[in-house]
Amino acid sequence: MTHTFEQWCGDLEDLLARNQQRLTPQRRVIAEVLFGQDGHVNVDELHQLVRAKDGSVGYATVYRTLKLLEDHDLVHTNTFVDGTARYEIAAHDDEHHDHLVCKDCGHITEFENHDIERLQEEVATKLGFELVDHAMVLYGRCGRDPCPHRDARTKRRRG
Amino acid sequence: MTHTFEQWCGDLEDLLARNQQRLTPQRRVIAEVLFGQDGHVNVDELHQLVRAKDGSVGYATVYRTLKLLEDHDLVHTNTFVDGTARYEIAAHDDEHHDHLVCKDCGHITEFENHDIERLQEEVATKLGFELVDHAMVLYGRCGRDPCPHRDARTKRRRG
């Protein structure tokens, strides 16, 4: 990755300041946990991790902070399989990844594919749209028994 | 499309019979409305349309029937933008389409792209998975003002 948490946090602070908003301790902790995570945490998990660092942070604040970060495009929301949203720090540069979810164990693998992205652009253009975003999730099965991802926690391949 | 509603309904009836289940009037009406729709209705809309034909059908029955149809792969669920699920009759043959949602008005355009699908297979294979399903939604803006899709109801290009 190209940013350290401190760099990223500074950017966030500036961004907030520009809107008369503040980087409160709570927001900082939430961002920190999110940044440290491999991504794909849901609110419950996030809240628990946050409370481990600061026991006073409320559920609502987690939600509000996530929304705040999302509004500033610093966090990306994904709703994979169950109805519950999962969050990850948005790509810092222009990189973008998509997800493959294991139907057997729910393990999430990330991947990049520029050919697909190019075709998506092409499709949108052909239909008269400017592509502004996309969501793509592949669902697969590894076919091995036991599933090698079982009990594996989401691991993020970075840098 | 390759099936008329009656054909499709016959298949459904057989399918249900095989599981000691019945094609009740309520289920028939729900299926009929769904079949006649251009797709992408949410439960609320569907329920209203159904009640126009049979005022006694309850909300729960709509949900239960949708789940039933989905379990039999006759209906496909999509959760586009808001948290609410939208439903459409599943592809009758091997055709499959994806969606492009207009960020301005929510209008849903369908498209097919076999190149993308091939690449998705490729990605999954390369990662050691058998691709069993995928969800892909493109979000776009047409850039024209007023948005030509505004107030347009979802239109499905069929046969």
Next chain:
DNA sequence: ATCCTTGCAAATTGTTTGCAGCTAG
């Protein structure tokens, strides 16, 4: 002082479930 922010609890929303009555075989 002003206004952003917070934690809590209550409210909302989308969906599921328990149950008594109904219906088809």
Next chain:
DNA sequence: CTAGCTGCAAACAATTTGCAAGGAT
């Protein structure tokens, strides 16, 4: 009769919101 099926209302789960108190500028 014995299932499956229905409508209703209550239950649930995820998320949002109102509000009084706290904190920064």
